Amino acid sequence: MASWTPGNRPKRSSFQFSFTICPRPYLALSSLNDGPGSYGATARNGARRRSRKFTVPLSPTGSILVNPLCGPHEIERVAAVQFWKMRTSLSIGRIAGIEIGLNWSLAIAFFLFTASLAGEVFPSDVPGYAQTAYIVAAIAAVLLFYASLLAHELGHAIVARRLGNRVDGITLWLFGGVARLSGDSVSDSAELRITLVGPAITIAVAIVFAVIAAVLATLNVFPLTVDLLGWLARINFILAAFNLIPAFPLDGGRVLRALLWRFTHDQLRATSIAAWLGRAFGVVLILGGLSMAFLQASLINGVWLGVLGWFLFSAAGSQELQTRLQRSLTGVTVRDVMVPDPVTAPDWITVDDFVARYATVHRATAYPIRDFNGQLSGLVTLHDVSAIAPPRRAGTQVRVIARSLTQVALARPDDALIDVLHQVEDPATAYVLVKDGDRLVGMVSPEDIGRALDLAGLRQPGPVTTGRSGTSPGTVGDV
Ligand SMILES: [Zn+2]
Structure with missing residues (x-):
């Protein structure tokens, strides 16, 4: 050479x-x-x-x-x-x-x-x-x-x-x-x-x-x-x-x-x-x-x-x-896909109690949990629960097996869904808690994300953009 x-x-x-x-x-x-x-x-x-x-x-x-x-x-x-x-x-x-x-x-x-x-x-x-x-x-x-x-x-x-x-x-x-x-x-x-x-x-x-x-x-x-x-x-x-x-x-x-x-x-x-x-x-x-x-x-x-x-x-x-x-996904917000006002569970009850009072009563696959003061403290999913052997469920508090708030993605209702997808490790397993100020107003589950993605796939592509203005939507992240 x-x-x-x-x-x-x-x-x-x-x-x-x-x-x-x-x-x-x-x-x-x-x-x-x-x-x-x-x-x-x-x-x-x-x-x-x-x-x-x-x-x-x-x-x-x-x-x-x-x-x-x-x-x-x-x-x-x-x-x-x-x-x-x-x-x-x-x-x-x-x-x-x-x-x-x-x-x-x-x-x-x-x-x-x-x-x-x-x-x-x-x-x-x-x-x-x-x-x-x-x-x-x-x-x-x-x-x-x-x-x-x-x-x-x-x-x-x-x-x-x-x-x-x-x-x-x-x-x-x-x-x-x-x-x-x-x-x-x-x-x-x-x-x-x-x-x-x-x-x-x-x-x-x-x-x-x-x-x-x-x-x-x-x-x-x-x-x-x-x-x-x-x-x-x-x-x-x-x-x-x-x-x-x-x-x-x-x-x-x-x-x-x-x-x-x-x-x-x-x-x-x-x-x-x-x-x-x-x-x-x-x-x-x-x-x-x-x-x-x-x-x-x-x-x-x-x-x-x-x-x-x-x-x-x-x-x-x-x-x-x-x-x-x-x-x-341009224009799709968290509010569009979230389930509003999700059922929350106390974090101090036992897993057995949780199964009896929440998991088998409501239809959700995950539940935000709150502490004794009513503050949001984490999220527990049915998968987290199923990982606990039945004999241990009576002696284990929900908060022990829950995901802490640092392990869960947080979003605001008006956030763009695409930005939330940026945040999550894997959209197929991600739960997103949606807060308006301090108040929990919704939750986005993997099912919701999957549905939004499927719907997005059905949508016609957005308007053609030349991008010359530098403000064309939908080009985030790949350049
Ligand atoms: Zn290069």
């Missing part, structure tokens, strides 16, 4: 190639309640227990993979979208006010990258160093590479913020980086600007590394450092090139979508076309991965490529779904 790196081998491995993507999926409906011990575990358990009613995909192979737009139930597809939400496992601080986090999957990537560089790439490029030197160089290279990725994502995030998007943070993970943006809609030109800045930064970073490597190589000093910098330059060029492939939700696909959006004045149609290309590219990668694994006996590279293709395929479908949902 370049002559400034001694021992540069043009074909490194597809592992590095496939590794260095930044899908920047802006994964849909990013959560606002990521706190430890929050709703997540409960929600997932609930999902399993409720599986007869909602076949929530526990893997992303749900309806998105089978048929991205024709699943049996909207809520399943939204749940599948949620699956791809990139969770921050470890927050490492803030840059320019933007929270930077690491996902646990990054550890796998870090290990594979470091092992590949220290065990194979550097020793064969510049032999004669101690193993420790290769390991130190490999760790430095991988850290610098992640710093480059971070710069790319920061570019997206800072420009997005300047253009009025809310930035929830940046997470580095297995396949690169994700800038989690949501908030107000943007226009096609804003999307273009937010998108192009990422690859531009990556190319600039690559050039900087290449120039330093070239200077050091000319001076004939620090051959291992030269190789390291050369690798960084190459991988950043590859990163930029890969991201510019017009396969949504890669950056190139976003550019294509923005151009189609400008041309057709229809964001949804533009998204559909770009997402179709994204899925096609995902299939190509999956087939490439399979052939690599089985025909070339390169199992790790093949699996890697296949998983990457699968991710892109699913992410493209998710993004399209998100755009469509946000269009069709």
Whole structure:
């Protein structure tokens, strides 16, 4: 690829190639309640227990993979979208006010990258160093590479913020980086600007590394450092090139979508076309991965490529779904879907009492609970109750098994439903308590959310918006 790196081998491995993507999926409906011990575990358990009613995909192979737009139930597809939400496992601080986090999957990537560089790439490029030197160089290279990725994502995030998007943070993970943006809609030109800045930064970073490597190589000093910098330059060029492939939700696909959006004045149609290309590219990668694994006996590279293709395929479908949902949920408020004045139960009664006086008397699947002073103290669901063994029910108070208020999403009646979906971990298991000031005025159950989503799916898409004004509805969150 370049002559400034001694021992540069043009074909490194597809592992590095496939590794260095930044899908920047802006994964849909990013959560606002990521706190430890929050709703997540409960929600997932609930999902399993409720599986007869909602076949929530526990893997992303749900309806998105089978048929991205024709699943049996909207809520399943939204749940599948949620699956791809990139969770921050470890927050490492803030840059320019933007929270930077690491996902646990990054550890796998870090290990594979470091092992590949220290065990194979550097020793064969510049032999004669101690193993420790290769390991130190490999760790430095991988850290610098992640710093480059971070710069790319920061570019997206800072420009997005300047253009009025809310930035929830940046997470580095297995396949690169994700800038989690949501908030107000943007226009096609804003999307273009937010998108192009990422690859531009990556190319600039690559050039900087290449120039330093070239200077050091000319001076004939620090051959291992030269190789390291050369690798960084190459991988950043590859990163930029890969991201510019017009396969949504890669950056190139976003550019294509923005151009189609400008041309057709229809964001949804533009998204559909770009997402179709994204899925096609995902299939190509999956087939490439399979052939690599089985025909070339390169199992790790093949699996890697296949998983990457699968991710892109699913992410493209998710993004399209998100755009469509946000269009069709425009104008739907919490008040439209909530059950008003839900039956509440005292939190000090026993589970047995609760079953006798509430669960078997009323029709709800969950009950807000109040304390002795009449204050709302949490929410208990029938699933929480069924998890308690019958012999223990007489001696267990309801408040012990209930979800606390911090584990339940709260909303106001006039909040947009789409904003509430942003808040919940998994709409297939989420209960939302609706308060007007201090007063509980309603509750939204997963059934209500599912019904609203199904109805939204039946609605005609909203009016065509060019988005030029920057105020077009229904574009929240995906750019
Ligand atoms: Zn990007």
